[in-house]
Amino acid sequence: MSKPWRGVLYAVLLIAALYYLLPLYVMLSTSLKTMDEIRAGNLLSLPGAISFDAWHKAWGTACTGIECSGLSGYFWNSVRMVIPAVLISTALGALNGYVLSKWRFRGSELAFAMLLFGLYIPFQVLLLPMAQTLGWFGLARSMAGLVFVHVVCGIAGTTLFFRNFYVGIPDELIKAARLDGAGFWRIFLRIVLPMSLPILMVTLIWQFTQIWNDFLFGLVFSSGESQPITVGLNNLANTSTSVKEYNVNMAAALIAALPTIAVYVLAGKYFVRGLAAGAVKG
Amino acid sequence: MGALAIKNVTKRFGDTHILKGIDIHVDSGEFLILVGPSGCGKSTLMNIIAGLESPSGGEVHIADRIVNDVAPKDRDIAMVFQSYALYPTMNVRQNIAFGLETRGVPKKEQDEVIARVAKMLQMDHLLDRKPGQLSGGQRQRVAMGRALARNPKLFLFDEPLSNLDAKLRVEMRTEIKQLHHRLKTTIVYVTHDQIEAMTLGDKIAVMKDGVIQQFGSPQQIYDTPANLFVAGFIGSPSMNFIPAHLASEGGVIGVSLQSGDAACFAPLLDSQRYAAYVGKRVIVGVRPEQWDLAADGGGLACKINLTEPTGPDTIVFTQINGIEVQARLHPRDARSPGSVLHLRPDMSKAVLFDPETEIRIG
Incomplete structure (x- = not known):
């Protein structure tokens, strides 16, 4: 395969990979943000300060119905x-x-x-x-x-x-x-x-x-x-x-x-x- | 003592009859070949001897014991398979040890057996390799080693050489024969290769359509084939089948041969045994090497259509009685296509067949 075509191929593959990775990125970055930052910022921005509070809450204290002991x-x-x-x-x-x-x-x-x-x-x-x-x-x-x-x-x-x-x-x-x-x-x-x-x-x-x-x-x-x-x-x-x-x-x-x-x-x-x-x- | 006796064994799947009454008797230490084209039932017969399939009828005796209801492992046999069937996840040592292990042979004795087999087949250096790391010939050797480890009463070889290249096949063939001479164990060997059959066997059973066509020594089968099939199957190039009229000329019975405009009368030896067939059509079987150059200018003047030099011999193709005939000549005697050679069949070795029944006459 000639060089330019190989370039096109990689570009296509890269775009496809990004397309599928994007939701994962959004989930990950959102999970590391505080609620204030989520309300203020946009969906794709990186978290300002990394916070694991949401993870702690999801694991241990979030409410799933009447019980509130997380997942x-x-x-x-x-x-x-x-x-x-x-x-x-x-x-x-x-x-x-x-x-x-x-x-x-x-x-x-x-x-x-x-x-x-x-x-x-x-x-x-x-x-x-x-x-x-x-x-x-x-x-x-x-x-x-x-x-x-x-x-x-x-x-x-x-x-x-x-x-x-x-x-x-x-x-x-x-x-x-x-x-x-x-x-x-x-x-x-x-x-x-x-x-x-x-x-x-x-x-x-x-x-x-x-x-x-x-x-x-x-x-x-x-x-x-x-x-x-x-x-x-x-x-x-x-x-x-x-x-x-x-x-x-x-x-x-x-x-x-x-x-x-x-x-x-x-x-x-x-x-x-x-x-x-x-x-x-x- | 009889090492193996097969008595009227039949096998059918539904309405398909694979084996139609097989009778074979092999003495201890003999090398039996089962030979025939694909689908003749030879592998089924082998599986029945091994106990991997059960016969629909008849008896199998190994070492004078009926084994119809004996499990394969208790028949005191070992088998070498076409695909070698080495266990791919085990190394050579474990492959050989597996059968000993399942029989509860103590570890120390296992090691002794492995050492003995490895020495016999010169494969000490392969013991720690996996089958995937071995060449075809080495795998073949290991498969034989695994069979030898058992020290069985009966060895079964199922087309063991057909996956090897031509040169290796000839080497391994010799090796198997030497092994047999050394061990003197009874061997049953399945092949579709008539050269293997001739070179290895003490006895050959030629099979076709689930029937043994002929059972005898290689020379018997080569010299006096029972029928057209056996005559054509054994020998390479194949025997020439020349259609002819059996005639009597001046009290001598013989056949007339014709090639182009030339014709000759070939008298048969000991010809009175063919008396009943005088005036009838027969098929004369003459092997390619049974043609001689008639130096005196007698014989039959044949125009050569084609030559195939093989090195030691040259095969010349000509036309006799309307069919193509091959003659194996010394290269010195062969001539180029288009020229004429005077050929004379060795009628003392010729065999006659009835064209209707295809069975040998006399």
Whole structure:
């Protein structure tokens, strides 16, 4: 490519990057301003004096309804929800994918097709039957219930990821391991799983983002002390006092978004690599 | 003692019959080749021997024990795969140790086995590498090492050389043969390469469409192929199949050959066994190397259409009885295209086939 064209390309990329970074910048700078400065200054200006008051308030003392103890409780709720939900749904997806690609049985293709169908069911449809099911299990309005919902709804996607990845692993490898005397679990744990790092990262990141950012299930299937951060953020922003505290709202939104941003920054390269690996083989 | 016996083994998927009654018997220490074109069922048969697939009918015996219901790991076999099937996340040492580990071999004994195998295959320096860091030939060697570590009663090789380049393939072929001489273990070896089949095998089973076309020593199969398929499959360049009438001239039975305007009568040796076919159409099989230059000016005057020098020999192409015929000549005897050579088939080695049944006559 000739030099001037390369320049144009970089310019376009830079503009696109700025366009997408702008909201983040506005959120960050607003969260570091005082209310006076927000009322006086313009949206894009840098904060005059950096103040973490809004962050402290969003974390610890902002009102979310009648209670005024910030987002901290909701944040830890989300952590307690997301870790088991991500790990269980990923583990089940890996196991399903392993069975559906390497231990096919009569009807396994049908089972896979039905699982895929699960990807296309809008979650709103599930709300009432799921509420009923949780009631039967005695899990209604509990953290365990919320984890259960996320695991069930995540399995279709995680199974698809792993199954398509494992289809690319040669069957001869499994045959060799069987001749070596390894059984179902040993082959999975010693041979297949160590090869799964790229797709494992993709699935973990994907599930983490999905579950952390979920609002619908959090709103419907949890209450009080088990509500996740998305619900907390909504409550915080909707609790009306005389003034709208933009800096607190922005800080709260950033607190809610921080874990997913961190995951992408730390593990983003695995995500791209894993998706590419799947694309070539699947 | 019988190392491997396959008795009337069949395999079908729904209405598709992959194997239609296979019978094979191999003695201990023999090198058996299963050879045939893709889709002939040889790999399925191999998987059945290994226990990775179960037969629809029939029995598999390994070391005089029926193993139909024995799991692959308990059959006392080891297998080398076409793709080598090395575990990519383990280094060479771990790859070899894996099978020993699952069988509960103590660590100290594992190390001894690894050392023995590494020495035998000269791969001590590779032990700490991952398969991804090895060349094709080295991977092949490791795959064989993994199989050797087990010290099994039966080795199975599933097209082990087909992923290697031509030069390496020849080297590894020799190495496998030397290994067999040294270990004297029974080997079953699947290939689609007829040269591998000829060079390695003590016995060859030529397969097609799920049926064993012929089972015998390489020389038997080369000299007296059971049918047209075997005759055409084994040998390179292929045997020439010349359509001809079987005639009797003055009490001698033979065939008449024609090339352009020239014609000759080629008498068959020991010809009374063909008496029933006199006056009928037959197919005469003459291998390319079974043509001699008729120095006396006899034989059949053939116009050369094309030559292919291979170095040690030159293949000349001509037309006999309406079909293209290849003859392998010493380069000194070959002539350039357009000239005429007097060729004479060695009828003592010629084989005759019935054009209807495609089976060898006599």
